[in-house]
Amino acid sequence: MLFHVRMTVKLPTDMPAEQVTRLKADEKELAQRLQGEGTWRHLWRIAGLYANVSVFDVADAQALHDTLMQLPLYPCMEIEVMALCRHPSSIHDDDR
Numbered sequence: 001m002l003f004h005v006r007m008t009v010k011l012p013t014d015m016p017a018e019q020v021t022r023l024k025a026d027e028k029e030l031a032q033r034l035q036g037e038g039t040w041r042h043l044w045r046i047a048g049l050y051a052n053v054s055v056f057d058v059a060d061a062q063a064l065h066d067t068l069m070q071l072p073l074y075p076c077m078e079i080e081v082m083a084l085c086r087h088p089s090s091i092h093d094d095d096r
């Protein structure tokens, strides 16, 4: 099941620089592992914002929730989710 997820990162301004660096490195490591596994299908920066648009491929809403809750930056994110389903005019067989 595919989900469109928009994540906006809002780091506290008083967070120590070393903690920010660590969180971003941990986030990158997990994001790249999930991309390699096919769970995090797309990851795009929204130009001009500390935010991304992503597509996740997971079993169901519970699996998406569990995945998002694992993200190191989760406590510093605003997250919006849209469930996706196949468009009848899509030519992509993996759009499901």
Ligand SMILES: O=C(O)CC1=CCC(=O)O1
Residues within 6 Å of the ligand: 007, 009, 027, 028, 029, 031, 050, 051, 052, 073
């Ligand atoms: O920078 C972001 O948009 C937050 C993020 C998601 C995956 C990652 O590595 O950073």
